[in-house]
Amino acid sequence: MTPVISATGLWTPDEMISNEELVASFNAWSDKWNAAHAADIDAGTVAPKPHSNVEFIEKASGIKSRYVVNKSGVIDPDIMRPVIAERPNDQISIMAEIAVEAARQALDRAGRRPQEVDAVLCAASNMQRAYPAMAVEIQAALGIEGFAFDMNVACSSATFGIQTAADFVRSGSARSVLMVNPEICSGHLNFTDRDSHFIFGDVATAVLIEAEDVAAPDHWKITGTSLKTVFSNNIRNNFGFLNRTAPEGVGASDKLFVQEGRKVFREVVPMVAAMINSELERLGLVSGDLRRMWLHQANAGMNRLIAAKVLGRDATPDESPTVLDTYANTSSAGSIIAFHKHSDDFVAGDRGLICSFGAGYSAGTVFVEKAA
Numbered sequence: 001m002t003p004v005i006s007a008t009g010l011w012t013p014d015e016m017i018s019n020e021e022l023v024a025s026f027n028a029w030s031d032k033w034n035a036a037h038a039a040d041i042d043a044g045t046v047a048p049k050p051h052s053n054v055e056f057i058e059k060a061s062g063i064k065s066r067y068v069v070n071k072s073g074v075i076d077p078d079i080m081r082p083v084i085a086e087r088p089n090d091q092i093s094i095m096a097e098i099a100v101e102a103a104r105q106a107l108d109r110a111g112r113r114p115q116e117v118d119a120v121l122c123a124a125s126n127m128q129r130a131y132p133a134m135a136v137e138i139q140a141a142l143g144i145e146g147f148a149f150d151m152n153v154a155c156s157s158a159t160f161g162i163q164t165a166a167d168f169v170r171s172g173s174a175r176s177v178l179m180v181n182p183e184i185c186s187g188h189l190n191f192t193d194r195d196s197h198f199i200f201g202d203v204a205t206a207v208l209i210e211a212e213d214v215a216a217p218d219h220w221k222i223t224g225t226s227l228k229t230v231f232s233n234n235i236r237n238n239f240g241f242l243n244r245t246a247p248e249g250v251g252a253s254d255k256l257f258v259q260e261g262r263k264v265f266r267e268v269v270p271m272v273a274a275m276i277n278s279e280l281e282r283l284g285l286v287s288g289d290l291r292r293m294w295l296h297q298a299n300a301g302m303n304r305l306i307a308a309k310v311l312g313r314d315a316t317p318d319e320s321p322t323v324l325d326t327y328a329n330t331s332s333a334g335s336i337i338a339f340h341k342h343s344d345d346f347v348a349g350d351r352g353l354i355c356s357f358g359a360g361y362s363a364g365t366v367f368v369e370k371a372a
């Protein structure tokens with residue numbers, strides 16, 4: 001049975017932080033830190049914390065602002081992390097809550113009742129607890145029967161989730177699979193690290209993957225999927241139940257997101273471009289057959305280069321749209337936000353590519369064709 005994307009959903013937090021606001025709080029924090037460590041800095045035993053810079057951030061990443069679940073804590077120089085109240089076990093978890101919001105939108109857009117869904121995959125770069133799986137809580141909140149589980153392939157989680165769901169449909173083990181990506185990246189970002197404090201934002205996306213014969217006519221055929229992983233320590237987060245040093249934001253180091261950004265840039269761009277090109281060949285397509293690429297949203301420069309290596313020329317904003325300016329990097333959700341926001345103009349027969357890449361390293365491609 002051909003798997004299709006029936007609909008997508010997007011939940012965006014109410015609160016937003018501009019580069020200006022983020023840099024002001026970082027600089028206030030670094031001034032305080034330098035004052036507190038003045039003697040050591042004067043003695044030359046510790047290096048002062050330099051200021052961050054709005055122009056650098058926009059030029060290096062293409063990011064102008066980001067949405068977050070809590071703004072006040074992140075921009076308070078005495079806190080420098082989101083303040084998210086712990087909830088009792090009888091209340092829905094925040095990750096489940098935002099995933100349910102995105103999921104309901106996808107189900108509404110597809111005209112699908114939760115009772116008709118067979119499985120839920122929660123695919124995200126960080127889960128807020130070990131178990132029960134976030135996916136099972138989301139399944140219960142929506143009133144879905146069948147089964148649910150979590151999966152984590154960092155920024156590539158959504159394309160890995162789509163292929164997993166598509167494989168269930170292809171094998172006949174499920175006919176309707178809800179795949180959600182709640183990403184509270186602000187919770188694992190070190191807001192006191194100048195090199196990366198600007199990178200991430202929060203969001204939730206949902207994709208409904210179904211068998212073609214049960215989907216509404218206005219769907220997207222999934223014409224080919226591929227996944228790849230190659231181990232690298234260049235993007236890493238060591239938080240976990242075996243390393244329980246609390247990531248308190250200030251002073252936190254490798255229990256939060258850390259990366260070698262330059263190496264990531266250099267190593268991931270050729271890997272992803274080669275993967276897309278070999279998939280195009282395997283599927284009997286050429287790059288000119290693609291009306292649009294919805295690429296992972298980590299860095300505008302990376303996307304420019306990957307698109308150019310695929311097309312043999314620079315892509316237009318219409319061919320490779322960005323949401324980085326407003327959403328920043330939202331890990332697994334980025335390419336799905338781009339698809340959700342920039343796909344209404346497709347007509348029957350138009351082809352496109354959803355592509356993600358990130359920690360692992362990992363990369364995934366999902367080729368789609370508009371059915372009607």
Ligand code: COA
Pocket residue numbers: 051052053054056057060061155194195196235259260261262264265298299302329331358359
């Ligand atoms: N404000 C001002 N200056 C800053 C800064 C900031 N916030 N952060 C870094 N700098 C400085 C650096 O200290 C460095 O100074 P130096 O030349 O004096 O040493 C200079 O700016 C360049 O830093 P660098 O880290 O080399 O910048 P870059 O051009 O490589 O851009 C990234 C940094 C992270 C934006 C870029 O490497 C990138 O996007 N890589 C891929 C990241 C990615 O996709 N990760 C996946 C996450 S899922």
